Amino acid sequence: MDVSSSEIGNLINNKSMRRKYILTPVALLFSLTIAAQQSNINLSHNPQKDTEGLIPFSASLNSPQVNDDQTVIFRLKAPKAESVALSSGAITTVLGLKGTVPFTKGDDGIWTLKLGPLPVDMYQYNLAVDGVSMADPNNTYASFTAMPPYSELIIHGDKPTWYDAQNVPHGAVTRHVYHSDVTGGEREMYVYTPPFFDSNKKYPVLYLMGGSGELPSNWIYDGRVNFIMDNLLAEGKVKPMIIAIVNNQVVHRNHPRHAELSFDIMEREYREVIIPFIDKNYKTIANPKGRAISGLSMGGRHTIFVGLNSTDLFSNFGILSAGDNNCEKTIGKFLNDPKANDKVDVLFIGQGGGEESGFFNARVKGLRDALDSRKIDYKYLSVGKTGHDWSTWRNLLYQGFLPMLWK
Secondary structure, three states, X not given: OOOOHHHHHHHHHOHHHHHHOOOHHHHHHHHHHOOOOOOOOOOOOOOOEOOOOOOOOOOOOOOOEEOOOOOEEEEEEOOOOOOEEEOOOHHHHHHOOOOOEEOEEOOOOEEEEEEOOOOOEEEEEOEEEOOEEEOOOOOOOEEOOOOOOEEEEXXXXXXXXXXXXXXXXXXXXXXXXXXXXXXXEEEEEEEEEOOOOOOOOOEOEEEEEOOOOOOOOHHHHOOOHHHHHHHHHHOOOOXXXXXXXXXXXXXXXXXXXXXXXXXXXXXXXXXXXXXXXXXXXXXXOOOHHHEEEEEEOXXXXXXXXXXXXXXXXXXXXXXXXXXOOOHHHHOHHHHOOOOHHHHOOEEEEEEEHHHOOOHHHHHHHHHHHHHHHOOOOOEEEEEOOOOOOHHHHHHHHHHHHHHHOOO
């Protein structure tokens, strides 16, 4: 039976219908909403697929509309705007487009843009309306960070993929709020524990960080690290581990001495607060062999400057889209340690294929050249055509770093 949303109330209030379909209200809601875009009933792999022309709650239009051929239609009602465009970023990078991509204005004041097909993935994007950057006001999938918000485009295949919630055993994610004497306030971290977590067993710990402007929750909502781990564990490709997703924002990103101050403060935060907190609240392998540190962009630089200079704490390192052009100064102690290879179990460096010809590659090359000159072993991976974005960082964890740990 096909029923519109306006008819549900009448059906529920009709006594004869209630007798005939005693479970009808639930069934109707379920049958209606599973086909609606952005219904948020299930953790669907295709939440932006439009099958019934339903508009997301509180939105004025259906945008983005993701089609089964992996094309996407963006819409924005802005009759007084003089220009609307898709800002450059993850979508334009993977399509090989330069700059912003203009929308076309219709007689009804609705601006539209059709792109694709796009590879199955999650893409962050913004709109530029008369030159002003903004999130898509019709898209209910938006990311919450320490930066201005952006919208999320989810291109789906015919089934859930490796970063989606699948019908496998799931781990737990716990938000911890703790006091730090280092930063002088209350801070947060998210901790993933694997399925069938045994509180009497000791686990290795991966300490995972975001970049400039990221919060710990971004590795859950944008990075999908919990689902990636669940799926890898179900496939038998990784070892069970605890993942502590820490806040590495310790100095305002626009502070003129950010680089000078951030790394020393973050090292203190690890030594005096974060690691003791995890070791106290969880059974861990509390030595360098049982710890890994990784991060993206600025978090990758924390991994370099804090992690590689602290081999008394860590022996596994995952550097995502990061590097340094002055390694002799910043990690000279590590580079010149004749036992450096003995102190490292895994040293992983990765970036997106779209980054290899850009600004960030110069830093990555600087780090790799420094390691090569000292014959320090590492693994390098470039993924896809992606740029400095979450498409890259999810892939680097899934394809590269996580399966290497504690094998």
